[in-house]
Amino acid sequence: MPRLTGGEIIAKYLEKEGVEYLVGIPGHGSTNLLDAFNDSAVEVIQPRHEQGAAHLADGYARASGEPMAVFTSIGPGATNTVTGVATAYVDSIPMVVFTGAPQTHEYGEGILQEIDRQKPGDFPSVMEPITKASFVVDDVERLPRTLRRAFQIAVTGRPGPVHVDVPMDVQGAAADVEIPDPANTRAHSRPGGDPESIAEAADLLADAERPVIVPGGGCMLAEAWDEVQDLAEHLKAPVIPTFQAKGIIPEDHDLFVGYAGWIGSTAGNELASNADVVLAIGCRFSDLHTSSFEPGVSFEIPPSKLIHVDIDNREVGKNYPVEVGILGDAKVVTRQLYEGVSDRIEEIGTEDNAYYDEIQRLWADWQERVEERHTDDVPMSISRALASVREALDRDGLVVSSAGQPQETTNPEFPVYEPRTNISCGGFSTMGFGVSAAIGAKLAQPEKQVVDVEGDGSFLMCNQEVACAVEHDIDVNWVVVNNHGWKSIRNLQVDKYGWDRVLNTPFDEETDVDYVKMAEAFNVGYVDRVVKPENLTETLTEAFEHNGPSFVEVIVEPDNPESGAIITGEWDLADLEPTEAE
Structure with a gap:
């Protein structure tokens, strides 16, 4: 030895x-x-x-x-x-x-x-x-x-x-x-579901008239993307992932309908709340995902029958009662369900399929609503900035985001097409996460473009990590959408208490950081600032093609609450009435 x-x-x-x-x-x-x-x-x-x-x-x-x-x-x-x-x-x-x-x-x-x-x-x-x-x-x-x-x-x-x-x-x-x-x-196999539970769930799915599939982060961790898509296509069931499963199915697939929850799509919320059977796989059903469990807004379980699959028994039935609870690996169990459903019914077609037609109509309506935000107003919206990021980024490029308005816009509105191409902190909602997580993502996928979309407030939390990328010559692209402050929380304070009660310092001309000078001080090789939206795609294309770290500051509207997410659901914290002082 x-x-x-x-x-x-x-x-x-x-x-x-x-x-x-x-x-x-x-x-x-x-x-x-x-x-x-x-x-x-x-x-x-x-x-x-x-x-x-x-x-x-x-x-x-x-x-x-x-x-x-x-x-x-x-x-x-x-x-x-x-x-x-x-x-x-x-x-x-x-x-x-x-x-x-x-x-x-x-x-x-x-x-x-x-x-x-x-x-x-x-x-x-x-x-x-x-x-x-x-x-x-x-x-x-x-x-x-x-x-x-x-x-x-x-x-x-x-x-x-x-x-x-x-x-x-x-x-x-x-x-x-x-x-x-x-x-x-190491175990040389993954745990599958109990055969009786698989059969019971397959019966429910085969008989369902309005099934929906809700893949969570557990599907991404288990690499269950092929299984989810196969089952969805067989049933012609809409796929409504959680944000941690963004990319589990291409977002230009005809069965993708966006997300459920507070900042979900109108299509996702309507279809999820009106489902007769909900198949949730590796999904926690958090407050943001469920509109704080308000019945009928994002989900209504019951009367919707829930099939809940998870590798952690603590999650099964934690927030909603289950019709069938299955303990097992997301990839293995989803394949078992696909095989069980395939034994019971032929693949459902799209012709004369009213449910499929409804799926297409609802998704088209949502897409139109998103595209209405892509104006050339100055200062531009975060939505408009993200449209240019998507245009400049390769189809298989990775987008990274942290907590705040950029994440609240990126997750529901920015389309991704492959698994593991959306890197975003979830349940802990950590500001500054993306500045460094993007470096790790690039080390993991060195042949793919990686862009981190940060708010100015979030970027300041961990901006020093730009120096790490420069030192190790890691080709990361940072896009800082600057709305001059912590506007997600500012808007929450305004909605609950009014402008005169806001304790949240804006970053004005006297106190704000010159991000271009900051990036230059870090010796970033490509640095630019964009104000007019018509110049953004070209600038981002040059930045992404630059061999080495790049930094682009985008000036976005500072005071419009809609510069962040489109609110389609509910969230308790945003809806609570202030308590009167006695």
Whole structure:
């Protein structure tokens, strides 16, 4: 057996896992770990903030389906990852995060950057609620087994981040160890659904007159796009994904009808709320997706009969009662359902099919409503800016977005045509996510164009990661739609309390950032600002064709609430009446 240090064990195990990149920032608590990567095939990427490291790994996993490894030092370097790790956890995105920890003989002594007042070396308690598992390795000989378990947990079942706390002396200690083969510790199959439940669900779908299929993020994680499309085409059922499943079916497919929920399409909400059978696959039914569970707005379950498929039994029936609940992998179960339905009925045609005709009419009406927003007014709407982004971007290009008005417009209005080409934070709704996630997405898909559409407020949260892309020459395109402030929240405050109660500072001429100068200061190779919409497509085409990072600021309307999403559903937070002070 070879004699290896803890850092070397980690490096060699990552190689066996096929991990391409280790992303993080060096610190005194990670020097022994990092030194081992001087002789490793794993490339080290250095962002400018540990939150950016986690978002970068997140974007990589969403675009590739494979995990990346993150490393940090002890103390604030470790705590800086929390927002990024929580973002990944809520959306079930795999990664393994290595953090430095006190030397084992100094645990509880309050050494530099130790959290010790509740328990010695207590940072794992911070990570516990936002990871699938958190390990502390107090002996170098246990490290290989812990690594195997960490990756096994991260990528199997419902994926998610896993944390490994590695004391500084364990990183540097040496032991005679064998590096385990990951293939020997993985299940070689995916769990299918119970045959009786599959038969019951297939009966419901075969007899349904108005079925809808609602794929969630679990379908994207399970790579179930072919299965979803095959089943939809057999039933001629409209596909109404969640935003985490955007791209599961091409958005120019005749059965795609947009999305349900607060910022869903009119077509998606109407068809979902009037379905007799709803097949939800890997879907959480969140508040934004369901119009805060208001009956008949986005869904009405019951009387709609719900078939709920998920690999996590905690999600089945959590927010709506099920007619049939099926525990299993989205790809396997959807294939089982397709086979079951195919045994019961022939593929449904489109001729003399009133339901299919309704689907086409409702989608055409929605498309017309979206296109009405693509005017050449100055300043332009975010919708108009996105129309130019779509025109300039390759069909298989990746679009990335963070929380706020750009995301609220991109997700429902920006068409994508392939799986894993929409990278957007979901349930944690994290500002600044896309700045770094786009770098990870480009590392995962180096042959495809990648554009991050950011609001100015969101961009400022993680703008330092532009320097990471420049340093490593990663060809990412940033498009900052500048409406001079945090306008999603400003509009919410106005709607609830009126203009005179707004506590939300706008970024005016005196306080706003000159984003062009900022990008130039980061040494971005292509930088421009666009005001007139007729100039935007040409500018973006040049930016996307530039070999290296590019940055385009687009000036959009600052005060029109409709510069963000088209509101078609409901959301409790937007509708709550203010409480009168007594």
